[in-house]
Amino acid sequence: MQLGVIGLGRMGRIVVDRVLAAGHEVVAFDIDEEAVASAAEAGAEPADSIVDLADRLGDGKRIWLMVPAGDPVDAALDELEPRLSDADVVVDGGNSHFEDSVRRAETTDAAYLDCGTSGGPAGAELGFSLMIGGPEWAYDELVPVFDAVATGPDGHDRMGPAGSGHYVKMVHNGVEYALMQAYGEGFELLHEGRYDLDLEAVARTWNNGAVIRSWLLELCEEAFREEGTDLDDVADHVAGGSTGTWTVREALEREVPVPLIHGALAERFGSRRDRFSRRLANRLRYGFGRHEVARREE
Ligand SMILES: NC(=O)C1=CN([C@@H]2O[C@H](COP(=O)(O)OP(=O)(O)OC[C@H]3O[C@@H](n4cnc5c(N)ncnc54)[C@H](O)[C@@H]3O)[C@@H](O)[C@H]2O)C=CC1
Numbered sequence: 001m002q003l004g005v006i007g008l009g010r011m012g013r014i015v016v017d018r019v020l021a022a023g024h025e026v027v028a029f030d031i032d033e034e035a036v037a038s039a040a041e042a043g044a045e046p047a048d049s050i051v052d053l054a055d056r057l058g059d060g061k062r063i064w065l066m067v068p069a070g071d072p073v074d075a076a077l078d079e080l081e082p083r084l085s086d087a088d089v090v091v092d093g094g095n096s097h098f099e100d101s102v103r104r105a106e107t108t109d110a111a112y113l114d115c116g117t118s119g120g121p122a123g124a125e126l127g128f129s130l131m132i133g134g135p136e137w138a139y140d141e142l143v144p145v146f147d148a149v150a151t152g153p154d155g156h157d158r159m160g161p162a163g164s165g166h167y168v169k170m171v172h173n174g175v176e177y178a179l180m181q182a183y184g185e186g187f188e189l190l191h192e193g194r195y196d197l198d199l200e201a202v203a204r205t206w207n208n209g210a211v212i213r214s215w216l217l218e219l220c221e222e223a224f225r226e227e228g229t230d231l232d233d234v235a236d237h238v239a240g241g242s243t244g245t246w247t248v249r250e251a252l253e254r255e256v257p258v259p260l261i262h263g264a265l266a267e268r269f270g271s272r273r274d275r276f277s278r279r280l281a282n283r284l285r286y287g288f289g290r291h292e293v294a295r296r297e298e
């Protein structure tokens with residue numbers, strides 16, 4: 001099969017390499033010329049624009065978008081659109097909002113597959129987990145590519161109609177936030193607790209047979225090994241938050257209780273700001289109990 005890949009960053013480049021390794025052909029484009037040159041060195045056919053990529057693919061185009069979610073996806077589709085027909089298939093492998101994917105599926109002439117992708121840069125070796133929404137025939141058509149990009153045949157599946165792939169990935173990320181928060185709280189208690197513990201040894205022990213073993217816990221072990229168990233040089237604020245916000249918003253709209261995911265998201269937002277609520281609580285204790293007010297350090 002011949003696959004066009006648009007977006008050759010951390011994730012798109014892995015798609016290119018794994019599809020090439022499986023014996024398929026790749027036509028590659030990125031607005032970053034160095035990324036295109038590097039993909040060409042790896043064996044991809046370079047394109048110098050999205051239009052050029054579409055022209056090189058001929059009829060029955062199969063195209064994988066791996067650009068940042070939001071405007072870049074619409075920009076790429078706008079350029080592709082005049083060259084797309086209902087025989088073509090476009091896959092969006094990024095973290096797009098599922099409602100954007102439904103809108104795109106309705107407006108493009110091509111068959112549109114929204115593909116939630118999990119595994120991060122480690123997927124280069126292991127392959128990804130792919131959660132795919134859209135027309136069955138288009139999914140079936142792309143199975144050889146999904147087999148190559150995923151961990152294998154069990155690493156991908158069609159979740160349902162348009163939007164369902166990115167919907168499942170959105171909830172996956174909500175779960176990711178809650179798991180990170182749970183590990184964080186447990187290790188914080190051990191760090192501040194009553195024994196002088198080697199947290200790397202704790203993580204290693206848990207990773208070997210414990211109920212709570214996982215890849216995230218392996219990454220905790222790696223973090224303690226590489227940064228030291230006090231994480232001294234690591235700032236206590238956490239970036240990101242869009243996919244967790246979407247998860248919580250969807251849960252509120254459908255009145256599904258997700259207190260752990262919501263709490264993890266709130267904790268993340270709270271890590272990025274001076275907390276007015278804490279300052280007010282500090283001052284209120286003086287108001288009702290004449291408890292001493294802790295003041296900001298000069
Ligand atoms: N990094 C990760 O662990 C994961 C990322 N994702 C999602 O995958 C998507 C891509 O992420 P990354 O590869 O990490 O981002 P990245 O920033 O490493 O790569 C994005 C690439 O897209 C290119 N690009 C941007 N606009 C373009 C356009 N209009 N035409 C052509 N190329 C364009 C950029 O030059 C860049 O090379 C995002 O939606 C992200 O949320 C999903 C799962 C995991």
Ligand SMILES: O=C(CO)[C@H](O)[C@H](O)COP(=O)(O)O
Pocket residue numbers: 095117118119120173176239240241242243244
């Ligand atoms: O999808 C992912 C992992 O599954 C990406 O790493 C994503 O960027 C994580 O979301 P956030 O930036 O909000 O932490």
